[in-house]
Amino acid sequence: MSQTVDRALSILPLLAQGPADLGQVADRLGVHKSTALRLLRTLHDHGLVYRQQDQRYRLGARLFALAQEAVENLDVREIAHPHLVTLNEQIGHTVHLAVYEESEVLYIDKVEGRYPVRMYSRIGKPVAITVAAVAKLLLADLPEHERRAIAEKLDYPMYTSRSTPNAAAFLKELAAVRDQGWATDLGGHEESINCIGAPIRGAAGRVVAAMSVSAPNVVVTAEELLTLLPLVRRTADAVSREYSGSVTPH
Amino acid sequence: MSQTVDRALSILPLLAQGPADLGQVADRLGVHKSTALRLLRTLHDHGLVYRQQDQRYRLGARLFALAQEAVENLDVREIAHPHLVTLNEQIGHTVHLAVYEESEVLYIDKVEGRYPVRMYSRIGKPVAITVAAVAKLLLADLPEHERRAIAEKLDYPMYTSRSTPNAAAFLKELAAVRDQGWATDLGGHEESINCIGAPIRGAAGRVVAAMSVSAPNVVVTAEELLTLLPLVRRTADAVSREYSGSVTPH
DNA sequence: GCGGGGCGTTGCACCATTTGCAACAGTCAT
DNA sequence: ATGACTGTTGCAAATGGTGCAACGCCCCGC
Structure with missing residues (x-):
């Protein structure tokens, strides 16, 4: 099992509970802030995570689109x-x-x-x-x-x-x-x-x-x-x- | 941006179009089968991907649950x-x-x-x-x-x-x-x-x-x-x- | 206006992680 | 049985990820 991916995916259920800022994500993952940042960025690039105006992260729109497409297929x-x-x-x-x-x-x-x-x-x-x-x-x-x-x-x-x-x-x-x-x-x-x-x-x-x-x-x-x-x-x-x-x- | 995570996440939209087997996923990602396997396994552990009886992969249930929780929050x-x-x-x-x-x-x-x-x-x-x-x-x-x-x-x-x-x-x-x-x-x-x-x-x-x-x-x-x-x-x-x-x- | 604390960001050196390979196992069809 | 196909595992090499430390920024209190 891939550690990097594992960590990245662990962010999703964490954000499902509500928006969180970089520090909170890093803490809950037990990794350094810079690591969390890169993971979040990657998630962001794929639209799974969205960054709101106050800089906090929450789950992104593509997640819905994916779930939607999946169910329709x-x-x-x-x-x-x-x-x-x-x-x-x-x-x-x-x-x-x-x-x-x-x-x-x-x-x-x-x-x-x-x-x-x-x-x-x-x-x-x-x-x-x-x-x-x-x-x-x-x-x-x-x-x-x-x-x-x-x-x-x-x-x-x-x-x-x-x-x-x-x-x-x-x-x-x-x-x-x-x-x-x-x-x-x-x-x-x-x-x-x-x-x-x-x-x-x-x-x-x-x-x-x-x-x-x-x-x-x-x-x-x-x-x-x-x-x-x-x-x-x-x-x-x-x-x-x-x-x-x-x-x-x- | 993290390459490993990037690759893993690229699998999701790919599967959104319909189920695919290991070989197809590996091909479309442009990586070795074993690499694709490990990525899929990680996605599977997080419930984002599901393996149906015919061994093919498709998007998993947790995706819906996540989208659901996100929208409700x-x-x-x-x-x-x-x-x-x-x-x-x-x-x-x-x-x-x-x-x-x-x-x-x-x-x-x-x-x-x-x-x-x-x-x-x-x-x-x-x-x-x-x-x-x-x-x-x-x-x-x-x-x-x-x-x-x-x-x-x-x-x-x-x-x-x-x-x-x-x-x-x-x-x-x-x-x-x-x-x-x-x-x-x-x-x-x-x-x-x-x-x-x-x-x-x-x-x-x-x-x-x-x-x-x-x-x-x-x-x-x-x-x-x-x-x-x-x-x-x-x-x-x-x-x-x-x-x-x-x-x-x- | 100045200084401190908090937060996000970047460059870098080290080494853990991931990668592709090659070999194996199982299944199906000929 | 034999061959082709797919999924799976162990391994050695090196790529790619990690944590650190330093920086920039903004906001708040002094």
């Missing part, structure tokens, strides 16, 4: 998108697409519902991993030891009284999700919002993404939402078929 | 957000907030309108710089030489017949915007969508951000939209005052 997303739109038109609720990567689950696409629901989700934002339907679907498919390892090291914030309380409950839920092939989040994240989700599988049968439909229970009750499950699953399966076909098998 | 955004929400509630249309940085204008916040408009904008996405109201506001405030330099090197895509056609027209428009203190985009980006925008100024009077209201002309005509201008400007001014007050003058 994900092939699952590309294939799934039209299906999400169609589903959204059919049922009117907000539709999400998410993937798992390195112990995190994050939204990579979203189609807003026509009901005025303000869900706090955003593309690129890490998902509430212990409660979200998509997170359950993605984690349920991991090999057992990995699933267990992740479950153990997670926090279990009680967003509501129906949030998953601890690792044991979570693993049990994951097992159920794995068996039934779909997942729900009934008020586990936001008291008034329910979700149902289904997995998208690649050629090898592994879950590569998950999609979900979210609706506030002032519009549809949880039971009514569950009646949409077959439609959601059919959509997810359609995406799976298309995705499996288009990818060179490995 | 922008103080203009933090201050402006409640104002955007209020404005949105009053008029029902989509509200955007954007900043200028290193020759780019990008959205840093967005509140969706209640009308089913599907505008292709997203937080972190670079704005259509030659036509968007927010872009005009931000560029209009730059020192003259910088403004000219940017105008010259931009492309002027004709999204619609009313798009800004060339540098001369753009500079003229910027001068007008600068004088009047507000800006519009009347069908210059999407034929059926009009925007009006107003600048947010820091303590020194410089424009630090810009906000805009967008509405499809099937809902309100351009003239009707313009009647909302005073309200938009008042909101922007309120943000300006709050922002100026909270920032240590320089």
Whole structure:
């Protein structure tokens, strides 16, 4: 592993917490000011870091552009998108697409519902991993030891009284999700919002993404939402078929 | 500037175009495979790069998380957000907030309108710089030489017949915007969508951000939209005052 | 107006780090 | 099996990064 690059990259999460001046960066990195300066300059040249008027550094614009381009080039997303739109038109609720990567689950696409629901989700934002339907679907498919390892090291914030309380409950839920092939989040994240989700599988049968439909229970009750499950699953399966076909098998 | 870091960072935009394997990365960087491998490994350790099942590399999840954290810590955004929400509630249309940085204008916040408009904008996405109201506001405030330099090197895509056609027209428009203190985009980006925008100024009077209201002309005509201008400007001014007050003058 | 402290910046000499090579290992196709 | 291809490792050479010390600058207090 390259030391120089390692140090340079360590600056990014540091600046993510807020702007910092040269001295602060050098201190936190444990290197000389001049070293920090050169690293920052290089980051700056690549647009990853921006220098504001008060000379302090903060993360730069190119970072967004990169994240943006990256998400738009994900092939699952590309294939799934039209299906999400169609589903959204059919049922009117907000539709999400998410993937798992390195112990995190994050939204990579979203189609807003026509009901005025303000869900706090955003593309690129890490998902509430212990409660979200998509997170359950993605984690349920991991090999057992990995699933267990992740479950153990997670926090279990009680967003509501129906949030998953601890690792044991979570693993049990994951097992159920794995068996039934779909997942729900009934008020586990936001008291008034329910979700149902289904997995998208690649050629090898592994879950590569998950999609979900979210609706506030002032519009549809949880039971009514569950009646949409077959439609959601059919959509997810359609995406799976298309995705499996288009990818060179490995 | 650090060569090692420079090379490592050059990998990111390269991967933004799509996944690539070790050999391709090494070739495009012009370095030996083993060198590329070590750089990729370092990037991987920091989560900026992800290795998919077929061994190819693509941009990683942490990139999104970083961009996300960064945008949430922008103080203009933090201050402006409640104002955007209020404005949105009053008029029902989509509200955007954007900043200028290193020759780019990008959205840093967005509140969706209640009308089913599907505008292709997203937080972190670079704005259509030659036509968007927010872009005009931000560029209009730059020192003259910088403004000219940017105008010259931009492309002027004709999204619609009313798009800004060339540098001369753009500079003229910027001068007008600068004088009047507000800006519009009347069908210059999407034929059926009009925007009006107003600048947010820091303590020194410089424009630090810009906000805009967008509405499809099937809902309100351009003239009707313009009647909302005073309200938009008042909101922007309120943000300006709050922002100026909270920032240590320089 | 003068002097001190803080911060960012530069040139330089040393040596740790990175580099490319060459050889190895694994996988797939012929 | 054999060959071609890709990813991986150990190593010796030297390039490129590092920390130091000195400088310039601005701001603040005396």
